[in-house]
Amino acid sequence: xxxxxxxxxxxxxAEDRGASADDERLRRWRLVLxxxxxxxxxxxxxxxxxAAMDGxxxxxxxxxxxxxxxxxxxxxxxARSAGLGASAPSVARWLGDIRTxxxxxxxxxxxxxxxxxxGLSTLLLEPEMLEAVEADVHLVGTLLSxxxxxxxxxxxxARAVVRKVVDQLEKKxxxxxxxxxxxxxxxxxxxxxxxxxxxxxxxxxxANLKNYLPEFNTVVPERLVGYGRASQSVKKExxxxxxxxxxxAASVVYASVFGAVLASMRSIATRLVVFDTAxxxxxxxxxxxxxxxxxxxxxxxxxxxxxxxxxxxxITRPADTVVVLISDLYEGGIRDEMLKRxxxxxASGVQFVALLALSDEGxxxxxxxxxxxxxxxxxxxxACTPDLFPDVMAAAIEKRPxxxxxxxxxx
Numbered sequence: 001x002x003x004x005x006x007x008x009x010x011x012x013x014a015e016d017r018g019a020s021a022d023d024e025r026l027r028r029w030r031l032v033l034x035x036x037x038x039x040x041x042x043x044x045x046x047x048x049x050x051a052a053m054d055g056x057x058x059x060x061x062x063x064x065x066x067x068x069x070x071x072x073x074x075x076x077x078x079a080r081s082a083g084l085g086a087s088a089p090s091v092a093r094w095l096g097d098i099r100t101x102x103x104x105x106x107x108x109x110x111x112x113x114x115x116x117x118x119g120l121s122t123l124l125l126e127p128e129m130l131e132a133v134e135a136d137v138h139l140v141g142t143l144l145s146x147x148x149x150x151x152x153x154x155x156x157x158a159r160a161v162v163r164k165v166v167d168q169l170e171k172k173x174x175x176x177x178x179x180x181x182x183x184x185x186x187x188x189x190x191x192x193x194x195x196x197x198x199x200x201x202x203x204x205x206x207a208n209l210k211n212y213l214p215e216f217n218t219v220v221p222e223r224l225v226g227y228g229r230a231s232q233s234v235k236k237e238x239x240x241x242x243x244x245x246x247x248x249a250a251s252v253v254y255a256s257v258f259g260a261v262l263a264s265m266r267s268i269a270t271r272l273v274v275f276d277t278a279x280x281x282x283x284x285x286x287x288x289x290x291x292x293x294x295x296x297x298x299x300x301x302x303x304x305x306x307x308x309x310x311x312x313x314x315i316t317r318p319a320d321t322v323v324v325l326i327s328d329l330y331e332g333g334i335r336d337e338m339l340k341r342x343x344x345x346x347a348s349g350v351q352f353v354a355l356l357a358l359s360d361e362g363x364x365x366x367x368x369x370x371x372x373x374x375x376x377x378x379x380x381x382x383a384c385t386p387d388l389f390p391d392v393m394a395a396a397i398e399k400r401p402x403x404x405x406x407x408x409x410x411x
Contacts, residue, residue, distance in 0.1 A: 031057065053101045059094055060114055091123055095132040107134045115142055125150055127157040135165045137359070141249025145298040159290060166289050169257045169386075177261050177390040184394035185235050185267050200225050236320050236397055237269045238262055239311045243327035244274045246299040250359035251326050253293065254386050258358075260289040262393075271314060275307035276300035277332065305333035308341045319349035322396045326355045329370040329381060338370075343377050351396040354381040358389060380404060 030044045031054055046054050091114075098107050111133055114120050121142060123129050133139055143150075143158050150158060203225040211220040240262075242248070242255045252274070262270040263286035271283045274296050285291040304327055315321050323345060331338055346352050354374050356366045362383055371381040382404045384392055395402045 030054075049101065052097065056094060056097045056101060060110060060117065091120060091129060091132075095129075095134075099134060104134060108136045108138065111136075112138050121146060125154050127154050130154065130157045130161050133161070135161045137165060137169075137250050137253050140165050140253050140293070141298065144249065144252070144293055144296060145246060147294060148297065159294070162293060163290050165253070166257060166293070169254070170261065170289070173257060173386060173390075174261045174264075177258065177393075178265060180390040180394050181262070181265065181268065181397065184397040188235065188398050235267045236322060237271070237315070237317055238393070239271045239273065239314065239321065239323045241307050241311050241323060241325045241327075242272070242274045242296075243302060243304070243307075243325075244276055244296045244298055244300075245302050245328070245330070247328055247364050248326070248357070249298055250361060251355075251357050252296055252298065254358045254389075255326055256289040256292040256296075258386075258389060259286055259292065263287065271311075273307060273311055275303065275310075277303045277306075279303075279307050279310045281310070301332045302327070302330055303333035304329070304331045305335075305338035305341065308338060308345075312341055312345060315345070315348075315350060318345070321349075322351040322353065322393065324353045324355065324393075324396075326358050328356055328364050329354075329367040329374075331367065331370060335370065339373055339377065342374060342379060346378060351399060352379045353392060353396050353402065354379050355384045355392075356381050357383040358386065359383075360385055 026044050027050065030046060031050065094114075095111070098110050102110065115124075124133070124139075124142060125146060130143075140162050143162060147158075204221055204223070205219055207223055207225050208219050208221050211222050212218070213220060240255055240259050242252055244252055256272070259270055259272040262268050263272075270286060271281070272286055272292065274280050274282060276297065277300060280295065282292050282295045285295055304325070308323075308325070311323055315323075342352055354371075356371070357364050364383070366381070374381050380402075388403065388405070391403050
């Protein structure tokens with residue numbers, strides 16, 4: 001490579017930059033392809049950190065992943081063939097390696113792949129393994145599915161891992177949820193014939209600015225805006241009805257966090273119900289979403305009709321109630337009865353929301369026939385991200401059309 005005098009001042013020529021970019025591309029391709037130096041066609045050897053990164057990748061994605069002795073580091077003899085083995089120490093070392101070499105978002109994907117591809121779920125029952133993993137929503141879902149098989153020595157560590165994720169989610173989601181729903185509750189409670197002491201003068205003035213009389217320097221309050229005298233009492237009731245089948249793990253985690261946030265708002269009476277073929281009311285544990293999560297039992301069948309029957313029996317103020325069903329709609333119960341219950345709730349004034357998922361992963365596999373039947377009843381089913389959920393709830397509280405993104409609506 002030709003070196004110019006500009007290099008002496010810390011500047012590189014276009015040729016230098018081009019060569020550097022080419023070298024970086026070769027490096028990346030070399031990491032993707034793996035294999036013995038030169039055998040992959042790049043002509044580039046891996047050393048130092050690159051070799052260690054390649055070893056970590058080989059342990060998970062190599063041809064023999066899961067069958068090797070432990071760390072894939074140093075295995076340069078052809079195609080990737082190292083594996084993680086089945087011992088907790090080797091897996092713990094690998095977890096430490098990937099946290100060293102890759103960003104958190106990549107670490108979480110690699111952990112998920114290791115659990116799925118290599119069957120490492122049972123190793124998560126060991127405390128030293130849990131201490132080494134990068135905690136995220138998917139890991140929480142896996143731990144909850146293993147809850148019943150978890151030894152007592154591991155449960156304390158598992159709760160600490162779940163607590164860390166829940167605290168992070170609550171910190172991220174709580175403020176916006178409370179502010180969005182408080183505004184919706186205020187607007188839904190607004191009255192147009194308030195008593196003098198109940199007049200909201202700020203909104204009243206803004207609503208009547210068109211009636212400003214410049215010659216008198218005053219606004220004529222043609223329409224008064226205010227709130228009811230019981231504005232601090234319970235205004236709405238929310239029932240979260242959550243499918244706890246295995247495919248809904250992330251949704252269960254997010255719904256539990258949102259349930260705790262809603263329960264902390266004095267003006268919303270929140271009930272949280274989880275179901276498979278049985279129905280469990282976890283409302284009395286809503287002050288701690290970790291207790292809620294460990295009260296679930298991921299996996300098993302699904303009886304939506306039975307769950308909705310229970311929720312329906314708990315409704316005392318239909319016109320002020322929002323029922324949120326979170327399910328992939330694979331009904332193992334009585335389909336026609338399920339639909340009749342939804343129709344009956346809507347006819348009584350209940351705002352019914354059907355979510356195929358409450359997660360960042362888009363819509364899961366779901367029963368399209370049941371989704372279409374719900375849409376015909378005026379309850380379109382759609383996947384909802386955690387960021388969108390407060391807006392969906394606000395719309396339901398105000399009884400206006402739900403903000404359903406076109407790409408995720410399923411009618």
